[in-house]
Amino acid sequence: MENFSNALKHLRKKPLPCNEPELRKVASQFVTPFYLYDKQKIITGAKHFNDSFAWVQSLTGSSFRNHFAVKATPTPKIMKMLYEDCGMGMDCSSLTELLLCEKLGIKGEDIIFTSNNTPFKAYRKAFDMEAIVNLDDFSQIDNMKKALAGKMPNVISFRYNPGPYQNITHNLFIGDPVESKYGMTKSQLFSAYKKCREYGVTRFGLHTMLMSDSLNILDLAEVARMMFSLAVEIKRETGIAVEFVDLGGGMGVNYRPEDEPIDLGDLGQQVKRLYEEIVLPHTDLHPLQIKYECGTLVTVDCGWLVSRVINMKDTYKRFLGVDASMADLMGPSVFGMYNHITIVKDQAIPNHLREDLPDYKTVVNNPSYACPNYEGNKREKMFDVVGSLCINIDKFAIDRELNEHPEIGDLCIIHSAGAYGRSESFNFNGKLRHAEILRVAENCFEVICDAETCENYFALLKFPEECIHL
Secondary structure, X not given: OHHHHHHHHHHXXXXXXXXXXXXXXXXXXXXXXXXXXXXXXXXXXXXXXXXXXXXXHHHHOOOOEEEEEOOOOOOHHHHHHHHHHHXXXXXXXXXXXXXXXXXXXXOHHHEEEEOOOOOHXXXXXXXXXXXXXXXXXXXXXXXXXXXXXXXXXXXXXEEEOOXXXXXXXXXXXXXXXXXXXOOEXXXXXXXXXXXXXXXXXXXXXXXXXXXXXXXXXXXXXXXXXXXXXXXXXXXXXXXXXXXXXXXXXXXXXOOOOOOOOOOHHHHHHHHHHHHHHHOOOOOOOOOOEEEEOOOHHHHHHHEEEEEEEXXXXXXXXXXXXEOXXXXXXXXXXXXOOOOOEEEEOOOOOOHHHHOOOOOOOOOOOOOOOOOOOOOOOOOOOEEEEEOOOOOOOOEEEEEEEOOOOOOOOOEEEEOOOXXXXXXXXXXXXXXXXXXXXXXXXXOEEEEEEOOOOHHHHHHOOOOHHHOOXX
């Protein structure tokens, strides 16, 4: 029975961006590796998110709003699509992200600016754009006031850190709030509201961010309970009624095919019941706007890292070398995340691609390959899937049983790469960042971010003869 269950587990799949012939076609048109996004899947998922909280409009008279975490996928085409087609705002955490929004015509309260250890020039830009400013620490009140020459933003929010709050399960990415660099205590929060009121601010919000990639719907609902209760307490202690509560992000996806995804409709109804229980009886607080700042939930499963098998090795274990690396997707290597992998057979490779690939197809049971004389824990179709960085943690998977017997030239599709993929990519070992491609419709693709070139990489470098002594 156990072997049968394991067999069923390996049969489970995550969807590809398109059918295999179309995937082979796009991989022959664009140089691998590249990030591939699906436009319709992004829009459909975003609208489902909005629909799950449609009750907010009827109950409070204000629209539910997710402010997309720009840091997840700061690609202008995708940002604009979420803003115009899906009604999402933007959550920015740096000056550059504000500038991206400005170039896209996104401004005002469509933006929440949430940063920490914030440079003064970032406050000035947020103020100029009339964004909502979400402050991370009590000290930032006077910092911002100085940066703005005594002025204050129209709307100010504060980030709450509950400390040793026992009702929520914390994970690796956010960790125990006591150890977190983000947010302020409840006592500091009360003082912050009072101080900003003394400075003439009249409009306020409340924010927290406690989880990342959580599939625990009870935890996500508990955040709402905590924050609604806190909004009531703020009103009682300070006399200030916050206009909105930002419940943060933290909603995960089923990276593993066997995991159950979050039922957003159920979460929406749980948050509604908590609102009716906690906020609705307080007529001096209701109606209260409800916001999230999800990024991963919106795009991660709508993007794939498309790579190609370029090498194999069989020593004490078997290695499958692909043309992507940890520099393109750091989650599996740095954070130990699971990203599903699908091998797509692709042996009818165009000659211009075949010229840059080895002649052999596989090292497994290949009589021309030197036998390692070591069996160890090797199993059929089991490989470490690796890149080519000079660092041993450069692995997308360890001891992963793949769906196919891979061969040189096959496509290696790494799932759940639509968030924190290219945005976290880097140039270690001189690796160049790769293109982003959007699937607009069947057999219709659009380049939405060019691949980095050596010329781009060298442009900021100063070679010895170019250096200027100051």
